[in-house]
Amino acid sequence: MAGCFLGVLACAGIYRAVQTPSAPTAARPFEQKLPAPKLQARADAGSYWHDAEVQSGDTLQLILARLGMDAKSVQAFEQQSPIDLKALQLRAGQIVSVRVNEKQEVSDVQFFNDDDGERNLIALEYRNGKWQLHTGAVDTETLPSLRSVVITTSASGALAKAGVPIEIRTALKEMFADKFDWNSLQAGDSIRVLYESLYFRGQEVATGNVLAAEVSTQGATYYAYYYEHGDAGGNFYDETGNALQKGFAGQPIEHYTRISSPYGIRIHPVLKTVRMHTGIDYAAPQGTKVLAPSDGVVRFRGWKGGYGNAVILAHGNGLETLYGHLSAFISGVEEGTSVQAGDVIGLVGSTGRSTGPHLHYEVRIDGQHVNPATIALPTPVLSAQDLATLQGRQRQIQQLMQSVRGLPVPVSQKN
Ligand SMILES: [Zn+2]
Structure with a gap:
């Protein structure tokens, strides 16, 4: 999914403005090269x-x-x-x-x-x-989507009306949580967000990461840029390279062999399947200790379908973490008990739908899956080289965002 990030500017050329029927007329002209329309197959x-x-x-x-x-x-x-x-x-x-x-x-x-x-x-x-x-080809493509909204009543309402998917709305609310209260956004404030969309047969079927976001409220503008650190995932940084969020104190597993499956969408060209992995898989020997990465309360402990033996911790504000495929639970870590960061909450196993010992670490906010790395793992500090790379991308994204600033329409490469 990260592959398209570098192609953002290249992709930018194919954006077109889409005027929603109820949106007011744009205050200033907006010119953009439009792609040649695709010829529809006769059958369609x-x-x-x-x-x-x-x-x-x-x-x-x-x-x-x-x-x-x-x-x-x-x-x-x-x-x-x-x-x-x-x-x-x-x-x-x-x-x-x-x-x-x-x-x-x-x-x-x-x-x-x-x-x-x-x-x-x-x-x-x-x-x-x-x-x-469906027996046809797996006709998918991942493209960046850019949405620009000016709030009339609520931020979530404006984003929903502009067609921003619920996963992206949830991620936006969370990423700025340490900066301002999302519910305090009001009429006249504006939000721009660039995120990855997966299209299947021309329809947006899933979303990947938020790549960048910009929120202007009461004279201040807040920026967020996604920077990926590898298989472990990425985090959001502001325009000066400072992490937007501290993240969790620790990792759910101290010593693991490798990340056997990162968070995100995988397309299998032979099996013709499109799969979204909703957590991070850490391969580790059977019996390896699984730790609470942050303080929380045990909300669930038991068998949970394909997850096998699982523990769910609640951390407040709708944030929950899940630990799947455990070989054993820990006595004293029961539903309703509090745990502290670093406490052992279970042991790595291969229960449920699993092909070998590993920990499936999953995070939800208000029931929506989010990338664990952005919120529920320690946030790495950027190296000088990372910062230079991030700032290069920022310039590209800023140009793109600038082109739709104040434009009261959702802008996307697809309707
Ligand atoms: Zn998994």
Whole structure:
């Protein structure tokens, strides 16, 4: 996912301004080279995609019915579905993309399904009178998305209206937490955010990291730039290279062999799967101590599906950390007990869906997955060389941000 970061400027040339119907007219002219329109395949003529937001308690069937699918068709979908609909784990706020064909029939449904430690892209299609798994090429691309909003009522509302996904809204709120209270943002304040989007068949299906953000409020402007340190992930720094957040006091595992799987999206070209790893995997020998990286309260201790033996700690303000695949728990570390940074909370194992001893370390804020490195690991201080690299990128990003400053429209390379 980090690969596109260096391509930001190259990608910038293909941005186009998108005027939302309700947005006021831009105060000043905005010129940008537009890409040549892609020719649509004949088979797609007359079809369109619709994004539905999952409500609390939703099922796929309810969503389809809400989009106007008749009861008989919903029943056929339920009967023919190649996936177990009862086992789906949809999160409130996530997007389900639905394609409607020229006959006003739902022809495609695609979304990410939560699956204990990973999220998998599920693409269903109605072909030859039957629902089946999408069998075509894994047509994905990762592109940076830039959104610029001026707040009219609330920050979260303005971002949601501009189409900024819930994961990005959650990350934004968190990254500036040590600088100002996100809920104190008010009418007239502005937010610009650049983040990675994963597109599948032209639809934004998932988001990666926030690459940069800028918030102007009451005469002050706050900047955040993402800098990746390698497989362990990255952190946010301000315009002078200072970390935006302290992060946690320690790591969940002191001595590990290697990071066997970083956080983020993986596309398997042969298996044709698109998978989002929702945590960081630390490979370590069976029995290695797992430590609380920060003070917290044990919220869960027990078996948790694909996670196997798991412990969940709550750290306040909606922040929770999960430790999966443990071989053993520690007596005294029970639900409701407090732990301090450095306390042993379990031992590394390979329980649940796992191919070898490792710790799956996952972080959620208000139920949304976030990159553990940005908030729940110690934040590294930048070396002089890191700082020089970061400042080079800052200049590129600043030019891009400048081009949409004050423009009351979301700007993206895709609608
Ligand atoms: Zn994992």
